[in-house]
Amino acid sequence: MTKPKVLISDKMDPNAARIFEERGCDVDIITGETPEELKARIGEYDGLAIRSSTKVTRDILDAATNLKVIGRAGIGVDNVDIAYASSKGVVVMNTPFGNSITTAEHAISLLLAVARQIPQADARTQRGEWPKKDFMGVEVTGKTLGLIGAGNIGAIVASRAQGLRMKVIAYDPFLTADRAMELGVEKVDLGTLLKRADFITLHTPLTDETRNILSRERLEAAKPGVRIVNCARGGLIDEAALKDLLDSGQIAGAALDVFETEPPADDHPLFGTPGFICTPHLGASTTEAQVNVALQVAEQMADYLVNGGVTNALNVPSLSAEEAPRLKPYITLGEKLGSLVGQLEGADVTSLTVEVEGAAAELNITPIASAVLAGLMRTFSDTINMVNAPILAKERGLDVRETRHAREGDYHTLLRVIATTPERRREVAGSLFGDSQARLVEIAGTRIETELEGEMIYIVNEDAPGFIGRLGSTLGEAGVNIGNFHLGRRLPDKHRGGDAVLMLTLDQRPTREVQDAVCALDGVKKVRALSF
Template sequence: MVKVLISDKLSPAAIAIFKERGVEVDVKTGLTPAELRAIIGGYDGLAIRSATKVTKEVLDVATNLKVIGRAGIGVDNVDVKSATSRGVVVMNTPFGNAITTAEHAIALMFALARQLPEASASTKAGKWEKNRFMGVELTAKTLGLIGCGNIGSIVADRAVGLKMKVLAYDPYLTEARAVQLGVEKAELDTVLAKADFITIHTPLTDATRNILSREAIAKTKKGVRIVNCARGGLLDEVALYDALVSGHVAGAALDVFEVEPATDSPLFALENVIATPHLGAATTEAQENVALQVAEQISDFLLTGSVSNALNMPSVSAEEAPRLRPYMELCRLLGAFAGQLTQAKDGVIKRVLIEYEGAAAALNHRPLTAAALAGLLGPVMEGVNMVSAPVFARDHGIEVAEGSNERVGDYQSLVRISVTSGADTRAVTGTLIGNGKPRLVEIKGIKVEADFAPHMLYVTNKDKPGFIGRFGMLLADAGVNIATFHLGRAAEGEDAICLVSTDGTTPDAVLAQVRALPLVMQATTLTF
């Protein structure tokens, strides 16, 4: 039974989902870093919100951990790079609180426009300062969106409904999507110069940190109002304070701060600042939604292999998972075959081409390619898996390419992996037979039909009479029992391949004898 730790407060419904799915679950909230490190090694999955910090030190001792699920959007409390290198999938729930956060941004925009918190405090104090609180309308004003993804697009939709003009800065926003949303795609400087209201809806990354810097704030329209419900650190709080005091910025509404909990800030002293304690996702519906979603995602991954909303691994839907699983195993085995051959020769991989033909061409290739790279790099890189393999390949300068063709030849489906190392390129090809069993069908252009076995011996030789007899006798004399024996050749008298599965590992001394046989060009033991 797989085991999951919930280390932050989640809805009881999430716990129920784990138990209903047959996942053992422990709830231990408020753990210190040392306490978390002491127990994390016993868990396959970890469900968190924002309180738990999953650092490199935690991941280094999380020897069984396979998946981290964040109930919410931001994962800045997770060392995603370390998780990836450890082969741990990191998931979030980007849709569970999107509406709630977008509505909070709109609410703060209204509150800024009409000075609602100050007016409420004044009225409750027994004053009737009707002339003091002169607001502005949202209708016909320009809203500048910094980020137009899940949440930003909902804000845009609501703003268009309020008859606002919307300018959106987002490098990933296509013109077609902008038209669909009814917004105008614009560069950041244009948004800063023209917007009456600015709302921020981007994740916190190295590229977006301080996106509203002192220089950026100086470029904004005088009298602009700024809303941030995304992440602290996206704007320069000191520069914002100065701009508010000078009057260049008319008001700001902040739900997030660079340091949280934010219990003391110069911004709190300003009347034209509205501050809320990170309430973007704080609705009953959102809390329930993200808790249920993260429980489902972690359970699905651990039990079926489906991957949803992962930051460091291709998605695999629950419907795709059963269909992809045998192909992923085929790709892993082909990669392992090619990797072991390459390691036996020179071990330096420069380029990998993975081709999908027939039925395989119509599949989701990203997880298949990840599986192939995991198999390929496994013999030379310790601890590599589907999560870490693409990153390891990139970091080691290995060029990875894909190709697909729906044509059907001798087989309904084929996967071919070609590996270039030095001046050589080696290709291995496989298919699925029967009930999804992987099978080799071609090695280096030579047709060889063979099943994968735990222990195999791969030999290339010149096709001449007498070789098979000498080879068989050598193994027999050494006590190596042959389970299956597969042969192939390019043409009569030319290069040939002999692929043998054995009942155990072939000793190094026996392998040396095989290499010394006449006509043998290469001999390598393979394990799967």
Template structure:
């Protein structure tokens, strides 16, 4: 059955057509996002949800999203999505961080010009029939110091444009390395130095606990007298009450805001103050940007629903379409390894998971493999767990996850080995992918084997004595269970041995009871794997 996507905000017809061209069923209801009750009522029918900013994806909406796999936000901001609830539900949240970068950066530069030359007030005055040429004395940008808080994608473009305007650019960004700063032609500084030196300050960071009110009353007091402040990033980055006081006192000469702490902003303490330029969140509002992000989100969602490729996800590691092709069997192997461990330890809590990647496996997207493996383990606890929700569930349960990489160390081109620790023991299993693309188990409890993975399997342990093969074969036959593949392994002759049977159906409880009656087996465990 073809995936089904709901578009609940206004996206272009070209974006809608992308879904259709890829064979995805689309329900285009651009005003539905404004009706949260109706959205909650119908969301369970869809595999994907494409939105802009009008749709609010709340925990209540997600509770009803029984089939939802991905939410695509056409744009960069995801404040309107409960990402924690989405992660717990196993829903990928994607955005399009690059589609409107140029537009947003250009708006910040435009706002800087507007506040530097008091263009809106001068325009209003002139429209009113006044000719107040001497009233609107501006300042040049050339030679001035621009302080950029956040030198990432959009901030980096602003830095480039400002240098073209012959401004001196200083940047504060904890993630900006010195080599990158040198390449950008900006001076990397701490926040306090930026505040004291900048003639203009522009913000380009997301709203987080660390950045909320980064321009607080205390930090505004540290700024250079006559500074002008531009915010085209997120409301809440500046203490608006404190900024209003600084504007009234003359310490801050002007401000240009496209975003506000509460939106839509019908009232705000900054409104109607002298030399304050305000626009209604227009940063991404150009024809080109709106089209770009709409097309991009449609492509990303279609790629995920059809190929498993994950791009620009906020709650899961990204996997390109090329990686998805190569890694598909390895992701499946990781899930099988996790499922084996999870089913074997369903009677006691897991304290720690260590994953070893050897050879070619160590060069892959390990975050994605980790997520798949942890999901396999967690499914024994909750069948609804997937790659998105599993890491969060593991973290909530206090499970420590560690990863080790190593170069090729044996006969296999690469393999994955997982070891889990419980309060009483450790369990381990290793696997690889053969040239036929099929995952194989190659080691259990340190004992080497070569076992194909089937939907239904039976795992037994025993002392290495004669008669095990015959007993297993006869018992399965007596109960109508056909054996597709039979794998044996032992540590040493006469020591501990294991058997792994790939069978054509569920092993009945009666058959397992019959095996137990023989007294030959230390452990008898039916296993099930999702091999689709």
């Protein structure tokens, strides 16, 4: 078996390469390349490990014909075109927790620095001055800290601030009452936070919803004398408005570790503004954090490439390395059932329901549904996989539903796929034999047990004596050998008559002429060649 091949294109802890190798990957470390050099090289790699220097653009992704995963050692993925990576079927991961403590500590450091004007006092003292009377700071004890974002980093900042005897309030649409109680913070709306907070720190990603979350209007509505710290992302604060309000004294101080454009221009308006301090995006810059994120990204990428585990992915559901082996046979079954539906119904499917029952109902159904979609849509595109199938299904307006049943039926585990087209409803169901062998067990309301493998032909015919003989003769005369023969009968009433469903495994794909000859047999209602 060929080992997955990984490229580390930015400088990171050398132990990352060791982890890749120990977990069964080949790894190359080639840093500092130009986009054109990376574009020429990337086609041979299954994984790409980066920090912030490498820009993974559309051009790079188009050239990355074998790429399966991009791992960002850190939180921000502004340098990766995630949407396009998703459309190409590439998983994008980051390491959101590896530098959480470091970033939180930097926020607290800047909070204290802006409260006591430490950088300004240091600069003047080192110039030979003794400006003691010019720097009257404020205590943080007893003050109110307003968190905008109470996720992992925000929670650590809250804990550290409480240790400084600050009262902490938080605005976060995803913060539940129970989580707020656990953190010891008061959940408030943004308007209330602005009115009450003596200090504000930001801990939210940059999205369309959070861009300029501290706009001019909101900054003007903040409590007079507020001090603001941003170690999250540039673009969360209206920098021009911040400059004006620092000049007016409405805002007493601000500390930025991030800017809307990085690096900022030499003549950035905030530089030299009284009450303003800044650092060059140092939130994650500690030895411990850089080691942590490098090791974590290597572990995550190797787990995905070797075992199928998905951790901290930004464009697919998470799937632990422990879950992956249990789900693997179900994913295989889902892909085959989806492929069967796709080959029978083509691109006419308008809605798809994936149902699980028995042992399957205890598993994570979302990856199984993604596998069904991948099988379905691969019928008309060979670039479809579990990553981009849900995205392309959404673009096509395909309604996808997942249903879990606690009931137990005739099979210990069952996966059912229900596809709707403008003309009909198509149901197929499958199970696992021996917990690993994927089998079709039902199609079109008819019980039939068969593996979906290789070249097959699907036939629906009137159930009448002599048909199987005529079918065998027709295939034999055409030189087509039957490998396996499976028959199911759909009877109207326990008596003779009705329809029969046949699934035959063939040694070669039947030509159009062979299919036409089978279709011409008396009683045949449908013929379809299948390939798995």
